[in-house]
Amino acid sequence: MLQQISGSIAVANAVALCRPEVIPCYPITPQTHIVEHLSSLVKSGQLQDCTYENVESEFASMSFCIGASAAGARTYTATASQGLLYMMEAVYNASGLGLPIVMTLGNRAIGAPINIWNDHSDAMSVRDAGWIQLFVESNQQALDVHIQAFKLAEALSLPVMVNMDGFILTHAITRVDMPDQEQVDRFLPPFIPRQKLDTESPLSIGAMVGPDAFTEVRYLAHHKQKEALTIIEQQAEEFANIFGRDSGGLVKSYFAQESDIVFVAMGSVVGTMQDLINDLRSEGYSVGILSLRSFRPFPANAICNALKNAQQVIVFEKSFAVGMGGILASEIHMATQRYADIQGVQISSVIGGLGGRTITKQSLRKLVDKAKQGDLDAEVFMDLEANTVVRELKRQQDEQSSGPVAENILRDMGVVSASKTH
Amino acid sequence: MTQKNTAEQTVKFYQTGTFTVGNRLLDEEFRTVQATEERSNSIDSGHRACQGCGQALGARYALDTAMRVTNNKIIAANATGCLEVFTTPYPETAWSIPWVHSLFGNVASVASGIAATLKAKGDSETRVIAQGGDGGTTDIGFACLSGLFDRNDDVLYICYDNGGYMNTGVQRSSATPGGARTATTMPVGEHPGSSFNTGKFLPAIAMAHEIPYVATASVHDLHDLERKVEKAMSFRGARYIQINVPCPLGWGSLPAHTIKLARMGVESGLVPLFEAEYGELTQSTKIRYQIPVEDYLKAQRRFAHVLKPANVAQLETIRALAEKNIKRYALL
């Protein structure tokens, strides 16, 4: 059924169609509307046989998920940013224990400085946590991929994180096609746990593993993620057969294979890029996009296959490893070296959209123009206010007690400051 | 007492697979559940607890009781700590009940999650037990535990209180008694041992949450422990039992003195035994033979410095603590 609703409500309704049995939550912007709506669905009886609990922290929330999933319930929660960091120990634990929990991450920046707006710093902070990490470009994909996430998690007995850009998607009201219960039931069978706390057949879960077996257990986690490369593709196909839509999969190419210049990106920015390349292609540019829909597992072969004809690759990402640079860019570099030995491709790493900074078509177009002329740098911070940075660096050079950086910069830029001007 | 003269009694070993005798020399009606052939067995022999471990004893009695009253339908969640480590030496496990260990600080939430699943699936028979040491309960797991109490989730939380982080080498927790030596509160300087006027008494905090049932117990009185676990299982909602479990390693005591020390703790007034329902004290166990606190302290090396003449002020403070307990919980 076609509906004009917010991304959060779409996801909450899609999750409800998946018949979750346990949902703990803790509020954090920008995912809160999802769990608020689920609370109403449970309280009103629209979502039955489900225990919903507003717990006392994200750490408790993920721990609650761990207990619930280990006891055999289909389990869901959502978080973002600081919340994800606060639950971090349990995030690793859930994947280590192999529990098929599904979690929405309403992607948001990480402080300090505190910032509630969108970027991918939170998702990247758990890139090694052993979760499957999927990204969505639109609200339609967001709801579709959640349905696939449960099936994927349960097939692999691994937790799955659906990354959905905070505000840009969660708060945007767009048209979505909401599937009906019958379709979802056909796609997603009831949960049969691979391991379960059961009084009829008692198991111990979570024993200490020493040096003699730890490597093997960890290797199997890696192996499972590699298996996911195949299963994700199969499930996207199965999904398309039932729902008639292309959603999910490992990567999505928009003219990537036939273009000289190719953007690589994840999430909602792909939508703006699509709008841009439609313009550019009609102007005669050879430019495409490769959208990464699965970040973990990292689909190196699929990426290389899509990039093999590209001359210039612009890896655009909404986060970076401080002191190193683009995270996705370095992984793409590694993939092109190791898996395909793509010769002569130029890879530029572009960092943009940090902490909710608007990503405009105009700025993206400048990147393409620069790339076309061959002067796009290897590392670019898009729309960086260089003067502000230089001024602060000078201040630090001139004064030992130059004060807190964030407040100095806010003052320089004339933004309403969080603290008093002194 | 209808107890026979033990000298005349024929010694008969009812329990198979172990050499312990214990109260099986008593008439059946005085025996604990452990002494019968039909006893349940939550924790099998062969685990790796230290000699004289109070926690191993307390855990087995508590969980076996819960097994008995639920007809073996319990699931246990465990915090990281001694109990977790010594019961699951990979690839072996001592647990004959479904058991999960996740992290150090989250056992209460894990247990709440299990209870949520049972609720969602309409299983009102199976019950959930969370267990942790005092560090996992009063310090790192405190927020999750308070959340469990707040929501009144149907979980019995058992804290095995040995007054410190014994698994990591005897460091101070917020349940470490004042004056006690630990690896992070050594008996050096002007104020040797753990500081006084610090720490928290979790049973009182649990009572402040007005949960259905709170009790303290001690491994020297296993009948009382069994009774309290059984009572706890008769309630729905959040319940909390804190069991006083001597730790020979951490306390610097003899393994053979575990039961004796547990008793002395209670009889000195330092370990009050009581029950509370919905925030109100309902019962406290009277001290049968009151002993001076120094008798209790001198059997433990962690208090050796307290008994030196120079530290008489510390001894006085500990005496005052015992007096306060005796008064507050009407122990005499």
Next chain:
Amino acid sequence: MFQIRIHGRGGQGVVSASELLSVAAFEEGKYSQSFPSFGSERMGAPVQAFARINDTSITIREPVMEPDMLIIQDPTLFHAVNVFDGANTQGYLLINSSKTLSELGIEEMSSLYPKDHIAVLPATELAIKYIKQAKPNTVLLGAFAALSQMVHMPALEKAIRKKFPKKIAEPNILAAKAGYRLIDAIER
């Protein structure tokens, strides 16, 4: 694609207005999108919201930089924010005020627009009359429908009924209709 930018202050229903617009367009079978300028929710702070209406699906996610329709819910913003930034002056201008354009001091900008693309109406007064609250958003949406014909009253009514319970929806529909009539009656 028709792009709308709404300027107002927190508490004036700016975000709801953009949502109602997108739902109304959806009800007419069009593709639409709406989203707020995100921030901490504070009463009285300058707020923007955006909407796009199109015949085909919309993928772009940037805020509306070149609005074909500017809706100014609070005229005091003319002194606080450059509301005309990037505006398509061949588009429309809809202002909540009981003053004239010259009294508002925006003639320099407004003169760039086609005359029949501008509407100024006392939406707050009308809102107080119909909904007993100083929330000019639904009055302005009615005026929007009359001015631009990008959405029509039946769809707008449907959108309002979907969003609000009956008790709130009905007075708001009356308010929207009043806004519509006021602008529709103007000779163009």
